[in-house]
Amino acid sequence: MNAERQFRRAGARAAADAARQDFLRAGLAGYGHAAAGARRRFADWSAARDRCQEVKAEALAHLDAYLLRFEERVVARGGHVFWAETAAAARDYILGVARRHGARRVIKSKSMVSEEVRLTPALEAAGIATVETDLGEFIVQLRREPPFHIVTPAMHLRRGEIAALFQRELGAPPGADSAEELAGAARRALRDQFLAAEMGITGANFLIAEEGLVAITENEGNARLCSSLPRVHVVLTGLEKVLPRLADLGLFWPVLAAAGTGQPITCYNSLIGGPRQPEERDGPEEFHVVLLDNGRSALLADRERRDTLACIRCGACLNVCPVFHTIGGHAYGATYSGPIGAVLMPQLGGLERFGHLAFASSLCGACTEACPVKIDLHRHLIRNRRDAVAAGRGRRREGWAVRAWAWLAADPRRYQRAGAVLRRLLRVRRVLPGEGGMLDPLRPWTRARALPAPPAESFREWWRRRTAAPPARDSHD
Amino acid sequence: MIRVALFIPCFVDQLAPTIGQAAVRVLERAGCTVEFPEAQTCCGQPAFSTGHWREARALAERFVRVFAAAEAVVCPSGSCAATARRAFALLDDGDAAWRRDAAALAPRVFEFSEFLVRRLRLTDVGAFFPHRVAYHDACHLLRELGVRDEPRQLLREVRGLELVEMEEPEECCGFGGAFAVALPAISAALGRRKAANVERAQAEFVTTGDPSCLLHIGGVLARQRARARAIHLAEILAAERRPGAAPARP
Amino acid sequence: MTDANAGRERILARLRAARAAAPLAPPPAPHAAGVFAPIADPLVRFQEECAANRTELYQVDAANAATCLGDLLAQALAPGDGAPAYVQDAPILRRLLAALPPPLPARLRWSSEAAVGGDAGAAVTLAEALVVRTGSILVSTACGGRAASVLAPVHIVYAEAAQLVPELDQALVAARACAAAASMLCLITGPSRTSDIEKKLVLGAHGPRRLVLLLAR
Incomplete structure (x- = not known):
């Protein structure tokens, strides 16, 4: 494995x-x-x-x-x-x-x-x-x-x-x-x-x-x-x-x-x-x-990440990390765990084995706030993600989703039409049984979290309707 | 009178428009002229934080272009505001002109509660919301923008509202963007802990200035059939006392 | 000697390649300024810090120092086990312990005669300096050797109020002077401790359970 x-x-x-x-x-x-x-x-x-x-x-x-x-x-x-x-x-x-x-x-x-x-x-x-x-x-x-x-x-x-x-x-x-x-x-x-x-x-x-x-x-x-x-x-x-x-x-x-x-x-x-x-x-x-x-x-030669070497191994970033709180140290499978480990291990032990730790973070920034030598910990995790993507080692499905989204968002009309389609799909999905079940395509989300009903009207549709009919200023339906 | 260019995060636009509507209502009530530049789309945060910086940069450029002339850009999302204010500059790729453009816009970008309290110096927006409410410190709002007291100041002025502090208010709810679906078990465990803290505080509502946290916390609460619900700060501030109407419960 | 190896040269070459163009930075101003709040009453603060870090502090007049040290030593050395007290061979300690009542004198081992052993029941040493800010005691190998202050279950330090310095900064200046001759220095703050089991504080992990400071005015 x-x-x-x-x-x-x-x-x-x-x-x-x-x-x-x-x-x-x-x-x-x-x-x-x-x-x-x-x-x-x-x-x-x-x-x-x-x-x-x-x-x-x-x-x-x-x-x-x-x-x-x-x-x-x-x-x-x-x-x-x-x-x-x-x-x-x-x-x-x-x-x-x-x-x-x-x-x-x-x-x-x-x-x-x-x-x-x-x-x-x-x-x-x-x-x-x-x-x-x-x-x-x-x-x-x-x-x-x-x-x-x-x-x-x-x-x-x-x-x-x-x-x-x-x-x-x-x-x-x-x-x-x-x-x-x-x-x-x-x-x-x-x-x-x-x-x-x-x-x-x-x-x-x-x-x-x-x-x-x-x-x-x-x-x-x-x-x-x-x-x-x-x-x-x-x-x-x-x-x-x-x-x-x-x-x-x-x-x-x-x-x-x-x-x-x-x-x-x-x-x-x-x-x-x-x-x-x-x-x-x-x-x-x-x-x-x-x-x-x-x-x-x-690592010293890497100007962007050189500050990682300032680490004094105090463990403060682990102590405040919500992911560490949840999974503990052993689950990382690494000598150094927690945020500093996720940043350091790919540099010391190889991207191949430890690159995935960059994603073991909600990017909440508690580590960066706690670090006594001000290492830019959570942004280094994002930089590691960036480098993984640039090296073609990013996670594939995520890459497709982001590129598709970025393409849609490059044009407001395209983006708006896609949003309408998305909302319709979510509405259709809601009438199907088994939310959060094995067959739910949104299971990674819905297994533990409900998804609210999508609205019939997006914000920009509401805005356009509202500006087209100025007197109805306060109709927040 | 200040002209506000509203930035509505893509996910609010499509899935939670009531948050945007509430923000408009509060800002107008505060005397602002609200505009919604329709050329806006997404700030690029999902691309930025997953490491797709080329895509993020393209979306950031669109954002800067669309809002270049704005007096103030207000956004009812801490993490989107933080992206525009703090992350754009990181996408420079050695490009000094871009750094300049990003830096020129950054000080004019505000998160909603920050704008009301720091820029407009307003804490009482005339809201009425007779409920027990706990405030969750959304991570980017707290740590990227340094907004801790502003939302609480606003909530304290709401008629009928009882502000309660839950335990661990500053601990991440576990949303984390792609993290929520990439490592769902860890994300959900954190969400359940946050939900439990809301419940222990016997709050009817949990609120914050970040819609994505609320989608996550609200989703966990709903899945657990908890009594408490998630609501955006703007929606609380938009609620008014209506003669004869039932207490506001959006 | 330096163990010549090719790795050393390769590492140094890589470090040099990454080196900044700027010259070495000059020494900074003392760190305490701007980082710590000033101390109002040094002696009071020192007492508070000692109480907080569990150092047992006894303040005595020079006239009573010998009696007090004798009492502390008698208390530290259980009559039954015959464990020796290991004492730094210094004129002031020789003088203070000269009139010790029997059978204690027979249990003294002077540092000039032997290094501290695992059987030590107590160690008596001097200090290089005392730090008000943290309630700490600076010792060096000159204070009876390396292990004296850590091997025995009770460490008794005799020091004078004039040795108090307000900040770590001054203690480090003293340490710098000592380091010319001593191969080891240690800033001691309270008795040995651990919180490794359920984060509960236990004194006397591997070092002394008790740290006693006799401070002569």
Whole structure:
């Protein structure tokens, strides 16, 4: 089954599950409330968004120079920087590092880029036990499923489901099903892993060019442990995550927190510049940063869509998206879901597989309004539709309908005659039985929605009658 | 006295002419001279949003030509007004002359409630509509045109009308143009949620300034045999107290 | 060293091709101006932020600091389990902990002697700076190493009121200075937490359950 059919089917299935939608929305309502509160902490949220947009645009406009500066600083502290053109190059490099250190156990903190390059399966295939340590990621890893949301990976699960999972997989006692008990069980299960692992892998939220620092934002402390305890620390990140200088975090830290989780600032904001330095007593002996391209440099060259690279992966666009509310993250069948995923996936994973996601939107614009770096999300979806049409990859029936309509509308008389015919057809249809049934040609509409009776007279017919007979000015029949 | 060139969306013209008639009535009552340039057809929104920009551009050119001399173009649809005001400029294809023409017209295009409140500075149009009404924030009206309070201000001045806020008033109803038939299950799920919010607010009517949302929400309500009905803002504002007549129920 | 690879050159070539003609932008003005409202009373605001982010804040006179730190440590270290307290080896902490009543002195491990271990019952460190705007504590590897402030279940910080800075902007200036020598810095705002299960807040996810700040006037 092709990706589009799969998406339709998964979307329709999820759309029929109202109880799950209620659960999702209840969780997101809490986020909405907190995010509104966090935005109010800014004197001018809109000015903050403008500045974020400017800073990111500057970083992208000189991405080569900023990345070189970043590399130079990291290397000066004894770190390594690897530029990975593809997902495979990133995987191979990290596998090589692991092998060189004889790593058998890897601990990971949350990284969507690691999902993008399918890192964990590659490590596992090489016989390296790889454990997700972010609580939500840990839960979905135990369930052998991908994250449901780029920031809150297990938001689709109820406490009871997690308790049953922990009983089965961790031997947790039955009845321990409060959030505290479950988080405690995960903490205990992961403690030894943290202390035993030879290698830690994290993502990055920002790469600070001027000072050569990797900025990692988290609440749990697991990324700090991953980057402190093992002998080797590998950072896997997209090469677009650059900010020109450390001072920019004075803006981006609170903005990311407000948009991402509705916090004033996230609990731990770490800055890491390299391996353990001579006078330091702990920390990894080796430090690697893997900069992933995987389609990003091509996106940079696309002036129209370059702003997509400004994304800070806060997840705000998912949280406000009515389509995400209805179908959830898994139905997209993509590493990045929601509006940003629909925009990004065709660029990263190919138009062939992900082009159809451009149509997974009502174009309501809630995503664009929520985006803290002002990415033109919903218009990018329209641009993706435009390009699909131009490349002859548009949806055929829709294309015929639009071209026919455009031809009719090119001439008011033609348009008017066609309208009259349309109304007559709709009237005829109404006397036939089975509206919304299998044989109804308008079933995609009428299955869930009634169609009102077409009027005998169009507006312009009424207008003409009215202007022809001026005294009958107020006869609104 | 201001001369208004009315733009009637194609779907209102053919399927919901009463909305256009109501808009004419309200505008005339507000003292405007209303014209309906008959050379108009469609603003091109369906072509634009499905990615058929060549067709969209041709229709946009017709629109700009037809309304080039208008003092004010008023349209009882948020998404069509937004198309003319915000989307036309995107269809430039590197053509500076077109960008100029589109930009010259844009500030003269108004959505109906926006025109009444912002341009005419009018919130009381002398309407009478003794019903409980919930306002749905149509997406393009809200986010493309920034119209949130204007319709509510107008509704608050309607005699007899009780304005109620439903839950999630700003969440998309799920219409989304081609989306409604391309992914009908998702569209309908959102429509049912909107309908449920209308019902929970115990509103007799749900209204907004976008006829296509109303077709969708109204369709769901009717299919569910709900008590509430969808009605366009213009139709509420056009309703008057008639001596001896039953309360207006269009 | 840089791992030379052909991919690097190809990526850079593509990035250069997409590069803007304009020169690099100069550093912007501090971000707080225009984006955040001014803070009326820094100390009051700091207290409010700490309360909101669940940092336990104790304000003491310099004279009482040693007693207070001793009490906090006694409270954090359960008598039964013998878990050690890991302490940043700094003159001020040596001095404050000099008169600790037994058996606590035997449970202290100084950072100059060993790195923090998984058995730590508490960690005591200093801070590089405190941020009023967010109620945050900036630490670096100089504060007892990388893991000290995250591995133990209780993190006790001793700081002085003079270390308070109003905005993140100033804390980042301090961080910039620290980054010359330290391989890691962390801006800590409250104890470790998660909301991954039904969006319910739980403290002490993987890091400390308690973050205690002893602020000396």
